[in-house]
Amino acid sequence: MDASTPTASSALVDETAAAIRARIMSGEIPIGAQLRQAELAKTLGVSRTPVREALRQLQTGGLIEVVPNRGAVVRVPAPWEVREAYEVRAELEGLACERAVRRLTRDSLAELRETNELLRPGDAPPNPASHAANDRFHTLIHQIAGNERLAKVIKEINEAFPRNVSALVLQEHPRHRDDNFAEHERILAALTAEDAETARREMLTHVLSAGEQLARWYERRSATVFKG
Amino acid sequence: MDASTPTASSALVDETAAAIRARIMSGEIPIGAQLRQAELAKTLGVSRTPVREALRQLQTGGLIEVVPNRGAVVRVPAPWEVREAYEVRAELEGLACERAVRRLTRDSLAELRETNELLRPGDAPPNPASHAANDRFHTLIHQIAGNERLAKVIKEINEAFPRNVSALVLQEHPRHRDDNFAEHERILAALTAEDAETARREMLTHVLSAGEQLARWYERRSATVFKG
DNA sequence: GATAGTGTTTTTGGATCCAAAATTGGGCAG
DNA sequence: CTGCCCAATTTTGGATCCAAAAACACTATC
Numbered sequence A, B: 001m002d003a004s005t006p007t008a009s010s011a012l013v014d015e016t017a018a019a020i021r022a023r024i025m026s027g028e029i030p031i032g033a034q035l036r037q038a039e040l041a042k043t044l045g046v047s048r049t050p051v052r053e054a055l056r057q058l059q060t061g062g063l064i065e066v067v068p069n070r071g072a073v074v075r076v077p078a079p080w081e082v083r084e085a086y087e088v089r090a091e092l093e094g095l096a097c098e099r100a101v102r103r104l105t106r107d108s109l110a111e112l113r114e115t116n117e118l119l120r121p122g123d124a125p126p127n128p129a130s131h132a133a134n135d136r137f138h139t140l141i142h143q144i145a146g147n148e149r150l151a152k153v154i155k156e157i158n159e160a161f162p163r164n165v166s167a168l169v170l171q172e173h174p175r176h177r178d179d180n181f182a183e184h185e186r187i188l189a190a191l192t193a194e195d196a197e198t199a200r201r202e203m204l205t206h207v208l209s210a211g212e213q214l215a216r217w218y219e220r221r222s223a224t225v226f227k228g
Numbered sequence C: 001g002a003t004a005g006t007g008t009t010t011t012t013g014g015a016t017c018c019a020a021a022a023t024t025g026g027g028c029a030g
Numbered sequence D: 001c002t003g004c005c006c007a008a009t010t011t012t013g014g015a016t017c018c019a020a021a022a023a024c025a026c027t028a029t030c
Helices: A012-026 A037-044 A048-061 A079-101 A106-117 A128-145 A148-158 A165-171 A174-192 A196-227 B012-026 B037-044 B048-061 B079-101 B106-117 B128-145 B148-158 B165-171 B174-192 B196-227
Strands: A064-067 A071-074 B064-067 B071-074
Touching: A012 A037, A012 A048, A037 A048, A048 A064, A048 A071, A048 B048, A079 A128, A079 A148, A079 A174, A079 A196, A079 B079, A079 B148, A106 A128, A106 A174, A128 A148, A148 B079, A148 B148, A165 A196, A174 A196, B012 B037, B012 B048, B037 B048, B048 B064, B048 B071, B079 B128, B079 B148, B079 B174, B079 B196, B106 B128, B106 B174, B128 B148, B165 B196, B174 B196
Parallel strands: none
Antiparallel strands: A064 A071, B064 B071
16 A cells, blocks of 8 residues: 555564554553553464564654563654644645645646645545545645655655544544645645745645644644643 | 654663664764674673664664675665765755744754854864764754654664764865855755755755765775775 | 476475553552 | 551563474575
């Protein structure tokens, strides 16, 4: 599914890492949870060895935190960390737009439009599929931009914060959906007009506001946790 | 030495990873070399287990490549990969400058000036110490910028390419040294004037030209390897 | 002489073992 | 009843073991 995988690596370890990552990203393993090696090993049907190596990979990605003799926990991102990360991401996605303008084809532009149509407000209530379409919109632009390192870095930032899709969808305001769609449309318009500077600026503000939403979600979440 | 270390982690593994990384970055372990686990374990005085986990970390960082049942090799970066990475890095260092302008203090500006004085042409021939000063100039700006994620991403890109300092120093043209110093001076001037836009632009072109140098080094290197 | 096939050796990868550190639970004292 | 300390249990981390895969070398055959 992912053509940008740089190295095939040792099957089991990467599968294990991917499986654990998926569980964390989806919220199945909640933020702050302890990751016991024996338990993971049993669940995934492997021995502790690949689990340990997988945890090491996830640690490097910043998704989990490993403390010396205490094991691994899913990192609890502070809102300011989200804002920092999204400021960086915004810059990079802006660069992607700028590059994309110079490499656009009619087909890729059409694909972008199709993808964004899936996000038009009113078609359906927010759901995991629309989240996927949202991701796809951005990923397409990265592909068009044609800089693998750029795509990789953005992906890495993206995967540093578990987003618990179902919970995010529930708290989503219609207002945010409308804004999101409108922002995408503005980006599309700028790309169509081959106006690199505008495309960059629109993408920058778009990503920053998306980051602000995510940061707020984390703020609300931590408030909720204390109250029960 | 590095206050931004997010997790202390399990001592041995991280020490092992750091040791291997250092050997690769310095050129002691050359580009393209095979990394045999048993050999590394013996050299570093540990068992194979921490070595394996360390290799996994380095793999995630992109410094080495691990193929399924064939082991690990130091990645051989193609020049186009260096150019891609440095285009991203340039953008990020530009952002760092922009942010730095709004957070500068007299002390930090003075420290930047001192550091750059060590790079003034004519003082001494290029050497590892001047390379360190060069790194420091950039790191200081990242610190002033005050965005940990930004610093982390730049560091990560930087550590993806072994630079073999001694070899780089030898091939360095005086011309490059002069340019490098002059570019730093222009950045300093823009920072002093609190001109964010200029600082960003100067840093962008500076990093791009540094990347071009590195890419050319890799080009020359691969040409050399074939001839013997 | 070159090439294909086979047996040996080396090396990786997964599983298991053992010791050390941390958490937990219970008991004892204040 | 509360707090502290010590023992038992759990869990991590490093080392070792074993099987499978790959590299290598040798031989036999065309």
